[in-house]
Amino acid sequence: MSSHGGTPREWMRSLPNYEWLRQTFVQLEYVDHAEFNGSLITLTRRENPTVRLGVVTTPDVTAMMAADLTDEIGLFDFMMNTPRTGRFMGDAISYCDERGVGWGGVGDAMRALRYQDPGGYINPELRFILRGLSQHDRVQETRLLDDRRVFVERRGLKPVVLYIGSEYQPTADSVRSAIDRYGEFDVYAATNPNSDPTPEAIEVGDRSGIPVIKWGPVLSMLRQ
Amino acid sequence: MIAGTLALVARNAILYPCIDVYVFGSVLHSRTPADIDLLTVYRHRSCLDQFRARMSHGIREHLLDVTAMTPTELEGSGFLPRSRAKPLHVAQSKWPTLAPE
Numbered sequence: 001m002s003s004h005g006g007t008p009r010e011w012m013r014s015l016p017n018y019e020w021l022r023q024t025f026v027q028l029e030y031v032d033h034a035e036f037n038g039s040l041i042t043l044t045r046r047e048n049p050t051v052r053l054g055v056v057t058t059p060d061v062t063a064m065m066a067a068d069l070t071d072e073i074g075l076f077d078f079m080m081n082t083p084r085t086g087r088f089m090g091d092a093i094s095y096c097d098e099r100g101v102g103w104g105g106v107g108d109a110m111r112a113l114r115y116q117d118p119g120g121y122i123n124p125e126l127r128f129i130l131r132g133l134s135q136h137d138r139v140q141e142t143r144l145l146d147d148r149r150v151f152v153e154r155r156g157l158k159p160v161v162l163y164i165g166s167e168y169q170p171t172a173d174s175v176r177s178a179i180d181r182y183g184e185f186d187v188y189a190a191t192n193p194n195s196d197p198t199p200e201a202i203e204v205g206d207r208s209g210i211p212v213i214k215w216g217p218v219l220s221m222l223r224q
Numbered sequence: 225m226i227a228g229t230l231a232l233v234a235r236n237a238i239l240y241p242c243i244d245v246y247v248f249g250s251v252l253h254s255r256t257p258a259d260i261d262l263l264t265v266y267r268h269r270s271c272l273d274q275f276r277a278r279m280s281h282g283i284r285e286h287l288l289d290v291t292a293m294t295p296t297e298l299e300g301s302g303f304l305p306r307s308r309a310k311p312l313h314v315a316q317s318k319w320p321t322l323a324p325e
Contacts, residue, residue, distance in 0.1 A: 020287075084288060107259060171291065171292060172293070173292040173293065194306075195301070198297040199300065200294065200296065201297075
């Protein structure tokens with residue numbers, strides 16, 4: 001039984017015929033045609049190969065759901081979860097990565113369609129963070145716990161879990177929502193270089209023992 | 225689709241005088257925005273929670289990227305000039321509903 005109250009297969013089959021999804025994709029200049037068939041959207045592109053998009057609508061995407069989706073529609077290039085607040089769990093990310101399948105929300109799918117191979121897509125903010133961590137002298141290994149939290153194993157130091165807060169403006173509400181939705185993490189990393197977390201955001205973090213800090217200081221903190 | 229979604233947001237926002245809604249980002253400048261960036265300024269958390277709950281029904285929520293802050297946060301952050309956010313009705317005027325969606 002999954003978190004939404006039914007089996008993943010039942011959940012996927014309950015997908016409505018989203019007219020708004022069709023409108024979203026056909027308005028893209030690089031998409032020629034969109035064909036919907038249950039959980040599969042086949043997108044014919046103007047210059048690049050046709051893309052098979054697997055669609056789910058669920059709060060939390062798990063590997064089991066990804067496997068069920070594969071059973072239902074066969075191989076696909078990109079797995080898209082439609083709710084803005086949806087989350088890909090670590091096992092689903094591993095499932096997709098191992099099979100060369102891109103993953104993400106509707107906005108990610110739209111960006112991935114610009115790639116010749118959307119299976120190679122990774123969210124740009126996440127890619128930036130993972131690259132930064134991979135080049136850090138104290139970081140031994142990283143693992144995605146889900147689409148926002150990175151488990152960071154450090155050389156000679158205790159591991160830490162970072163929450164990637166990439167919103168335009170980190171606020172008290174965004175920190176509170178991150179804690180409510182994603183549960184345990186050690187540091188809220190505010191990765192948008194153009195805005196500082198508000199004092200209220202820092203205060204909410206302090207009350208939960210979670211420092212809310214910008215990306216540069218996070219990299220310094222990883223040495224401590 | 226954008227005009228219809230803005231209209232839905234406006235219809236919900238009018239029910240919550242404790243909320244001010246602004247729009248910023250590509251929806252103000254592009255004819256094919258990927259999403260709608262909303263700034264919601266709330267006076268009480270309960271009001272924000274109610275507004276959110278209401279918006280999650282019947283709104284194409286995949287289109288909405290909501291930043292929420294208190295008036296104090298708004299004032300201290302300089303968000304309005306930085307983001308060039310406009311009140312919702314101004315954004316709506318850029319997206320007239322020509323036909324029922």
